[in-house]
Amino acid sequence: MRKPMMVANWKMNKTRDEALAFIYAINENLPSCDVVDTVICAPAILLRDLVKRQGDNLRIGAQNMYYEEFGAFTGEISPVMLQTTGVEYVIVGHSERRSLFGESDELVNKKVLSAINHGLKPILCVGETLDQRELGITSSVIRKQLEIALNGVSVKDVSNVIIAYEPVWAIGTGKTAASSDAEEECKNIRQAIKELYNAVTADEMRILYGGSMKPANAKELVSMPNIDGGLVGGASLDPNSFLELVKCCE
Numbered sequence: 001m002r003k004p005m006m007v008a009n010w011k012m013n014k015t016r017d018e019a020l021a022f023i024y025a026i027n028e029n030l031p032s033c034d035v036v037d038t039v040i041c042a043p044a045i046l047l048r049d050l051v052k053r054q055g056d057n058l059r060i061g062a063q064n065m066y067y068e069e070f071g072a073f074t075g076e077i078s079p080v081m082l083q084t085t086g087v088e089y090v091i092v093g094h095s096e097r098r099s100l101f102g103e104s105d106e107l108v109n110k111k112v113l114s115a116i117n118h119g120l121k122p123i124l125c126v127g128e129t130l131d132q133r134e135l136g137i138t139s140s141v142i143r144k145q146l147e148i149a150l151n152g153v154s155v156k157d158v159s160n161v162i163i164a165y166e167p168v169w170a171i172g173t174g175k176t177a178a179s180s181d182a183e184e185e186c187k188n189i190r191q192a193i194k195e196l197y198n199a200v201t202a203d204e205m206r207i208l209y210g211g212s213m214k215p216a217n218a219k220e221l222v223s224m225p226n227i228d229g230g231l232v233g234g235a236s237l238d239p240n241s242f243l244e245l246v247k248c249c250e
């Protein structure tokens, strides 16, 4: 049985004071981590402060990292630095990184491998643009993203990867994928994992949906057989809204 997971992606939001107020507001009210994994992926500058104050039922993740350990990469943050903050997860290949900052599938692959090598669990984002959906090539686009991003990841290590299916046209737009469409793509992703690895691995792989998820639609989405939780931007910024989302996974 796959444990559900609700991940906040705060993106470039929240000052330190706002972030601490948020976690004080939710810490006591989270369901047990035996039942659902609750994660906040915060801006890098806040990570250490949040890890220090995470309660028993909360884990913290980063939103990005570079794949090298150190060197002349101005402005980047390395997996070694993330390790020192105590985070457990890192989002890799978010569509905003791909489209606004030019990240290729090959770069995403290097980041996935590096995260794993440093004991960080990658939350690997894949998803199609509106043009790709209208062309009817969604599944092949996602398949290619997965194949390249997971190139060289062993069957043992892939069990620490979480996949987030995020249709690009649904992110931050208020347009959610129909739960049946989201289910269909998550099912395809599981099938791809089965073909790239094996049936047991595919069965155990956690696959999240992301893209305008909110308390009003989360329950239906996470009740789909192949959707194991959410990666949520806008609706994760308010503590009550995020708590409701987490509770939809219970």
Ligand code: PGA
Residues within 6 Å of the ligand: 009, 166, 170, 171, 172, 173, 174, 210, 211, 212, 213, 231, 232, 233, 234, 235
């Ligand atoms: P959204 O963002 O929930 O604001 O659509 C999701 C994401 O980008 O991970």
